[in-house]
């Protein structure tokens with residue numbers, strides 16, 4: 001399992017500082033010109049040693065932001081400093097200081113893994129001997145022992161993804177960008193990779209900025225989560241604080257007798273301190289015998305609710321209290337579930 005030693009968001013000096021970073025794409029269809037504001041002026045700060053997760057629904061602007069921060073795409077407005085180098089004035093300095101592992105990876109299926117990693121290091125100005133030493137060290141740390149002479153096409157998905165990460169680290173970057181590092185891997189390979197990603201920080205002091213579609217991954221790995229929607233950052237906090245911000249725990253009652261549903265809904269509304277209007281997020285909803293509402297501090301209020309129901313002679317078939325998840329946070333912030341996009 002990945003280490004959960006989450007650090008405070010404002011631990012060290014900023015390694016990424018973006019102000020008003022924006023990108024508008026102009027597309028033409030015949031004589032018609034239209035503009036897409038992919039990223040609409042993003043301010044973000046990432047501190048030294050943080051693991052930051054960048055989440056957002058499909059088309060929210062994640063990849064465009066990542067491509068700008070890694071110098072692959074010119075911003076149309078705004079400024080940024082990445083790993084101590086100005087994005088616009090010194091893109092080469094940025095590139096030399098960062099590691100970038102793209103969604104598709106960058107290994108050739110035919111070259112041998114060890115050759116690939118040495119060539120990649122040399123591309124970044126590292127000597128052959130140094131690249132080989134560093135590469136072998138990374139193979140050891142990333143559980144790739146014995147695969148130096150193998151072609152990536154003969155490796156498992158998890159091994160190939162760890163090789164991608166080794167390639168992104170061979171020149172010893174202090175800042176690593178990972179674009180959906182575990183997409184397509186089975187649960188065991190994902191959790192194994194989480195350990196390696198948290199080790200990047202624990203053992204090497206790296207700062208990690210990653211995008212993911214998996215909320216459990218963001219929860220397990222990240223000190224802080226940035227949520228982007230329609231090209232703007234809509235939240236930035238620790239996973240715990242984001243969950244605390246959701247309006248209470250979900251309490252679901254299944255009432256034994258349909259005739260008691262109305263009174264049960266009244267009692268739940270009183271416990272939740274909300275109205276009984278349905279269709280509102282902060283109201284009680286009734287679906288046949290299922291009565292549910294969000295209740296702040298449910299642990300303290302549910303015993304009182306049960307006593308009130310008992311006094312009214314209302315029997316329950318079941319009661320469930322569910323703590324907010326990151327998916328609830330996501331739904332609250334963007335109106336969409338991240339799972340809808342999968």
Ligand SMILES: Nc1ncnc2c1ncn2[C@@H]1O[C@H](COP(=O)(O)OP(=O)(O)OP(=O)(O)O)[C@@H](O)[C@H]1O
Pocket residue numbers: 025026027036037038039056057058059060061062063064065
């Ligand atoms: N080269 C381009 N030309 C025109 N529009 C573009 C271009 N690249 C991205 N866009 C648009 O910009 C918006 C943001 O796209 P982006 O790829 O950054 O989103 P994303 O959050 O990474 O999405 P996903 O999760 O699906 O990868 C989308 O509306 C997309 O269609």
